[in-house]
Amino acid sequence: MSIVLDGTNGITTPELDSSGPVAGTTADFSGNVTLGSSVLATPTGSAPSYTCRAWVNFNGTATVAIRASGNVSSITDNGTGDYTVNFATAMPDADYSGIVMSGSPGVVDTLNSIVGGNPTSSAFRFTCRSYTAVSTDPVYVNVAIFR
Amino acid sequence: MNRIIYKTDEGGVAVIIPADCGLTIEEIAAKDVPPNTPYEIVDVSQIPSDRTFRGAWSWE
Numbered sequence: 001m002s003i004v005l006d007g008t009n010g011i012t013t014p015e016l017d018s019s020g021p022v023a024g025t026t027a028d029f030s031g032n033v034t035l036g037s038s039v040l041a042t043p044t045g046s047a048p049s050y051t052c053r054a055w056v057n058f059n060g061t062a063t064v065a066i067r068a069s070g071n072v073s074s075i076t077d078n079g080t081g082d083y084t085v086n087f088a089t090a091m092p093d094a095d096y097s098g099i100v101m102s103g104s105p106g107v108v109d110t111l112n113s114i115v116g117g118n119p120t121s122s123a124f125r126f127t128c129r130s131y132t133a134v135s136t137d138p139v140y141v142n143v144a145i146f147r
Numbered sequence: 148m149n150r151i152i153y154k155t156d157e158g159g160v161a162v163i164i165p166a167d168c169g170l171t172i173e174e175i176a177a178k179d180v181p182p183n184t185p186y187e188i189v190d191v192s193q194i195p196s197d198r199t200f201r202g203a204w205s206w207e
Contacts, residue, residue, distance in 0.1 A: 056166065061198065066166050066167075072168060073165070073175050075164050
């Protein structure tokens with residue numbers, strides 16, 4: 001494998017393609033890395049950084065619709081304030097961290113919790129409730145999965 | 148724009164909203180509908196937009 005470091009043109013990695021990086025590849029960067037048109041800033045400090053493995057932003061009201069997503073094959077509308085995120089590619093196990101942030105303009109609070117049994121490697125189900133514990137459909141539902 | 152619907156164990160209706168992930172809706176149905184559960188692919192216009200009585204939805 002050859003990696004070309006060029007002060008003008010950046011880093012050329014001809015053996016890296018859409019299938020992902022070669023196993024065992026490591027790199028030590030002191031600046032920014034550009035992937036496509038996106039610049040990934042090198043984090044400061046020595047704490048490791050972990051990327052999001054799946055995410056989705058959807059509208060839970062009216063005709064439920066996905067605004068944008070990554071590694072999500074679908075969402076399931078199970079009922080009022082009850083949704084499942086189905087992963088396009090499964091997680092390695094069910095020990096991931098599912099982060100849900102939801103709400104609607106003008107609404108004070110929305111509480112989110114895990115329901116429907118334990119999370120699985122292929123799906124993450126949760127509910128959205130008002131601060132009075134009434135199931136509610138938020139305008140904005142954002143989910144991120146870390147592992 | 149299509150949706151996948153199936154009857155839940157509780158007697159209600161679940162609606163699957165496909166994501167833009169490169170899979171066909173048939174592939175998503177095969178993957179995301181619970182095993183051995185009958186389902187139907189419908190146009191989104193067939194799904195009510197009024198969710199006031201969401202818990203009362205049924206599918207025959």
